[in-house]
Amino acid sequence: MSTSVTHRVLAFYLPQFHPIKENDQWYGPGFTDWRNVVRGRPLFENHRQPHIPGELGFYDLRTSETRHAQAQLANDHGIDGFVYYHYWFNGRTVLERPLQDRIKLDRHRHAFCVCWANLPWKQTWKGFSSERGDDKMLISQSYSSQDDRAQIEYLAPALSHPDYSRVLGRPLFLIFSASHFPDAARRIESIRTAAREILSEDLYICTVRSSAADVVEPGVVNANALVDFQPDRADTELIGSLKRTAPGGKVDIVLYQDLVSAAVAKNAKKACSYPCLSPGWDNTARKGVDGLVVHGSTPDLYGEWLETTLVGFRPKSPTENLVFVNAWNDWAEGCYLEPDTVWGRSYLEAHKSARDRIRGRMTLSGDVGALGRLDDKR
Numbered sequence: 001m002s003t004s005v006t007h008r009v010l011a012f013y014l015p016q017f018h019p020i021k022e023n024d025q026w027y028g029p030g031f032t033d034w035r036n037v038v039r040g041r042p043l044f045e046n047h048r049q050p051h052i053p054g055e056l057g058f059y060d061l062r063t064s065e066t067r068h069a070q071a072q073l074a075n076d077h078g079i080d081g082f083v084y085y086h087y088w089f090n091g092r093t094v095l096e097r098p099l100q101d102r103i104k105l106d107r108h109r110h111a112f113c114v115c116w117a118n119l120p121w122k123q124t125w126k127g128f129s130s131e132r133g134d135d136k137m138l139i140s141q142s143y144s145s146q147d148d149r150a151q152i153e154y155l156a157p158a159l160s161h162p163d164y165s166r167v168l169g170r171p172l173f174l175i176f177s178a179s180h181f182p183d184a185a186r187r188i189e190s191i192r193t194a195a196r197e198i199l200s201e202d203l204y205i206c207t208v209r210s211s212a213a214d215v216v217e218p219g220v221v222n223a224n225a226l227v228d229f230q231p232d233r234a235d236t237e238l239i240g241s242l243k244r245t246a247p248g249g250k251v252d253i254v255l256y257q258d259l260v261s262a263a264v265a266k267n268a269k270k271a272c273s274y275p276c277l278s279p280g281w282d283n284t285a286r287k288g289v290d291g292l293v294v295h296g297s298t299p300d301l302y303g304e305w306l307e308t309t310l311v312g313f314r315p316k317s318p319t320e321n322l323v324f325v326n327a328w329n330d331w332a333e334g335c336y337l338e339p340d341t342v343w344g345r346s347y348l349e350a351h352k353s354a355r356d357r358i359r360g361r362m363t364l365s366g367d368v369g370a371l372g373r374l375d376d377k378r
Contacts, residue, residue: 006315006318006321007310007313007315007321007322007323007355007358008080008081008111008165008321008322008323009078009079009080009081009306009323009324009325009351009355010079010080010081010082010083010111010113010165010322010323010324010325011074011079011081011082011083011324011325011326011327011328011337012082012083012085012115012324012325012326012327012328012330013082013083013084013085013098013112013327013328013329014033014085014327014328014329014330014331015061015084015085015095015096015097015098015099016032016033016095016332017032017033017034017059017060017061017329018032018060018061018062018095018097018098019031019032020094020095020097022094022138022139026123026138032060033331033332034058034331036125036285036286036332037050037051037052037053037285037331037332038050038052038285039285040282040284040285040332040334041284043244043246043247043251043284043288043289043293044244044245044246044251044253045244046295047244047251047293047295048282048342049282049284049285049334050285051282051285051331051334051336051340052340052341053331053338053339053340053341054338054339054340054341054344054345055339055344055345056069056070056073056338056339061097061098061101062097062098062101064101064105064106067098067101067102067106067108068106068107068108070082070328070329070338071106071108071110072108073338073339073345073348074110074328075108075110076348076352077337077345077348077349077351077352078351078352078354078355078356079325079328079337079348079351080111081110081111081112081113081165082110082111082112082113082328083112083113083114083115083174083324084098084099084102084112084113084114084115085114085115085117085176086099086114086115086116086117086155087117087121088116088118088151088154089120089121089139089140089141090141090142090143090144090147091147091150092139093154094121094139099112099114099158103157103158103161104157109163110163111163111164111165112158112161112163112164112165113164113165113171113172113173113174114155114158114173114174115174115175115176115208116151116173116174116175116176117176118141118175118176118177118180118181119141119176119177119180120137120138120139120140120141121137121138121139121141122136122137122138123136123137123138124286124287125286125287126286126287126288126290141180143181143182143187145190145193145194148187148190148191148193148194149194149197149198151191151194152191152194152195152198152199153194153198156198156199159171159173159195159199159203160199166204166319167204167224167319167320167322168204168317168319168320169201169319170201170202170203170204171195171199171201171203171204172203172204172206172322173191173195173203173204173205173206174205174206174207174208174227175188175205175206175207175208175223176208176210177208177210177211177213177214178207178208178214178216178221178223179211179213179214179216184207184216184221184222185220185221185222188205188207188221188222188223189222191203191205192205192222204224204225205222205223205224205225206218206223206224206225206226206227206273206274206322207221207223207225207226207227208226208227208229209226209227209228209229209232209272210229211233211234212233212234214226215234215271218273224273225273225274225320226272226273226274227272227273227274227276227322227324228263228266228267228271228272228274228275228276228324229276229324229326230259230263230276230277230278230326231254231259231278231281231292231294231326232259232262232263232266235259235262235263235266236252236254236259236292236294238262239254239258239259239261239262240254241253241254241292242254242255242295246289247289248288248289249289250289251284251289251291251293252291252292252293253292253293253294253295254292254293254294254295255294255295255296256280256294256295256296256297256298256301257296257301259278259294260277260301260304260305263275263276263277263305264305264308264309264312267309267312267313268312273320274313274322274323274324275309275312275313275323275324276323276324276325276326277302277305277306277309277323277324277325277326278294278325278326278327278335279297279302279325279335279336279337279347280294280297280302280334280335280336281293281294281333281334281335282294282295282333282334282335283332283333283334283335284334285332285333285334286332286333293334294334299343299346299347299349299350300350302347302350302351303350303351303353303354304354306323306350306351306354306355307354307357307358309323310323310354310355310358311358311361325337325351337351
């Protein structure tokens with residue numbers, strides 16, 4: 001008797017594409033991340049920079065037409081939901097408008113959840129206030145039980161929204177770097193307590209393996225699961241990198257196929273609860289020669305990685321079926337599924353084709369009972 005398998009694929013979503021007063025102050029009036037994107041320059045032979053958006057253009061996330069177009073593209077190509085980065089600094093929110101507009105204004109039914117980007121905000125981009133601003137603190141971060149409660153109160157309209165993603169019936173809440181908490185288990189329990197009191201329900205909390213320090217059993221920190229994050233910086237160090245001469249120094253390069261192989265091997269060992277993959281990575285637009293280039297990605301290679309991941313990942317239950325993609329629209333990191341001027345929709349089409357092939361396999365094997373069960377409201 002075959003086991004029914006289906007997956008929900010969620011893509012990380014960057015809200016950095018609209019002006020805010022903080023960026024006006026730090027980087028100049030009207031700044032958005034598009035200004036980083038267009039600064040990209042080729043640093044070695046066959047290095048493609050800058051990455052220029054295709055049919056959606058240099059959009060502004062304050063416009064509902066853009067958000068609806070994104071949701072439609074995602075829905076049509078097998079991206080089941082967005083994971084909005086949520087920036088909360090001891091009661092202060094930054095870049096909150098796209099999420100708030102999604103909750104209050106948007107009428108599409110595309111699923112979403114949040115990932116608390118809980119690190120302090122530092123200046124790590126080159127070419128703005130200083131040549132190397134790695135140590136410049138922009139917004140510090142601190143934690144307390146009182147602040148945990150304030151954050152859950154703020155997020156309550158999102159967490160209780162009918163389109164908010166759930167696992168085992170609970171709202172899905174991601175934390176980007178649990179290792180940054182002085183006491184992760186205590187912090188996560190405090191967040192859970194606040195949710196029980198405010199929402200009258202528990203959260204399904206995932207910590208993200210965003211660095212080597214975040215490799216810890218979820219139970220140790222009172223989380224439900226651990227999410228892989230790609231490209232994994234620990235993996236890129238282990239598989240080594242090429243060095244190419246570039247203006248101002250040498251740039252680190254990792255071959256895309258090597259990154260895929262390392263991720264597939266890690267998934268086979270079940271090192272994380274939920275797998276993640278990426279269509280590419282190149283943050284030299286932000287960091288110049290201090291950046292990392294994952295070189296040689298193509299839509300076909302990405303589609304093969306997705307298909308291999310879906311075949312290998314067997315969810316523990318119908319709603320513990322998450323697969324993540326980094327990212328939907330992290331353009332300045334060269335990490336996006338949205339159409340650009342070179343590949344058009346090819347990455348999205350490769351994504352859809354891989355999902356269609358998996359559905360075809362399930363149909364042939366009799367695993368049709370799970371098809372379409374992407375909703376997790378139960």
